[in-house]
Amino acid sequence: MMRFACRLLSALVTILCCPVAALADSTSLLSQANAANPTRYQFAVNNNAEIRNTSDNKAFTIWWQPSTGTPAGVLVTLHGHGSYASDEFYLWQPYLQAKGYAILALQWWFGGGETVADYYQPHEMYPIIASLLKEKGVQPGTVLLHGYSRGSANSYAVTALDTSSGNRYINMTLSNAGGAAADFPPNQQIAAGALGVSPFSGIQWVMYCGELDPDPTINGCPAMTAAKSWVTQYGATVKLLIDDPNGGHGGFMLSSSNVTTALNQFVPSPRTPTDTSTADCLFNWAEKAFAQYFAPAGSASQNSTPYRYRYYAGTGNYLASNAADNHIWALGTATGGQLLDLGPAAGFLGSAGCSAP
Structure with missing residues (x-):
């Protein structure tokens, strides 16, 4: 009986003194x-x-x-x-x-x-x-x-x-x-x-x-x-x-x-990110219009925040869209190894025949 009382007292102390989930x-x-x-x-x-x-x-x-x-x-x-x-x-x-x-x-x-x-x-x-x-x-x-x-x-x-x-x-x-x-x-x-x-x-x-x-x-x-x-x-x-x-x-x-x-310090800046379908449309167009830089065509698109990009092993170049600024970027042999801002994605939509997101 004494052992039971001690266990009960111990349990009560635990409940009362310790944080309860x-x-x-x-x-x-x-x-x-x-x-x-x-x-x-x-x-x-x-x-x-x-x-x-x-x-x-x-x-x-x-x-x-x-x-x-x-x-x-x-x-x-x-x-x-x-x-x-x-x-x-x-x-x-x-x-x-x-x-x-x-x-x-x-x-x-x-x-x-x-x-x-x-x-x-x-x-x-x-x-x-x-x-x-x-x-x-x-x-x-x-x-x-x-x-x-x-x-x-x-x-x-x-x-x-x-x-x-x-x-x-x-x-x-x-x-x-x-x-x-x-x-x-x-x-x-x-x-x-x-x-x-x-x-x-x-x-x-x-x-x-x-x-x-x-x-x-x-x-x-x-x-x-x-x-x-x-x-x-x-x-x-x-x-x-x-x-x-x-x-x-x-x-x-x-x-x-x-x-x-x-x-x-907070300046709300509404933006419409370039979605994946728009980015892929631009990539497909660039592969045809600038095949000397982006070949072979049809590389799989990949994601690495904030970029969606394709790598072209034949020419050693990357082409990417940046969700942070909605610009198109290039990197590789054609840019001398420097990350190059090609400009806002919206500026290419008309020529490429791509729709805005």
Whole structure:
């Protein structure tokens, strides 16, 4: 009997003292978010935000757009550790309303626990984001992705998934106090080339760090300085690293100047990517019109973000379309081994008899 009592006491201590993994469903998680901060949750309700369960019934999204018409841009935001989409909505919405931007806040923590299974992983959250953006008619090149803390740590992979998918909704990423950990499996995939040679090509980047962050090598300025170099290595253009001498881990939102400075770097730039059928049509035309450079004809098209390309072994040349800038590029013996920009794909469509995507 005494042994049973000890086991029971041990089990109770484990339950009470250790984090409990989430057994979330969307409705209970919404109630939990409301209970955690009723003011912030009610703020979303009062602003007529669209709060929707995810299709897997594990989490929810919050969407809001100005009533004045089509938003000029969209902020997609990923909350931090142990937080809620309603927190991000509450903090961001006034700034976005002033800019005429919409907001999509994803609840990607399931409400309990700290294991990988207690959060959406990048490959799980990106389809949710992309599906809603498509439904809302959001144009490629008009999205600013923001991630705070743990959300920032996932922002790198979500950005790479967007570019590698060909959707290219994201124009700029704001990584806020969360570095690009080398041992994080999605980042290892990026480094291994699984999402393309330059998965951040065409992406503008802004980063924030607080000098008073208690975990400088994970979330603070050393971590973000390293992240700046890392994303640049894979094609990104880092426009700004906000180094806040008075900022702690959550310092970004505590200073309106930080927020407005970051938002002012974002310039939504709608773009229509050259789709695969258009690229292949242009390649087929070039093989006939310029056979001396691109032979033998009929090589298989391949993809390496942001390029779709063909290699012509007979002439030692590559011909490629670039989804980041919608230009046609050449590389090889004909260009002296230099990557040569041949100009916008749209400029060749008429001569080639190809249709725009």
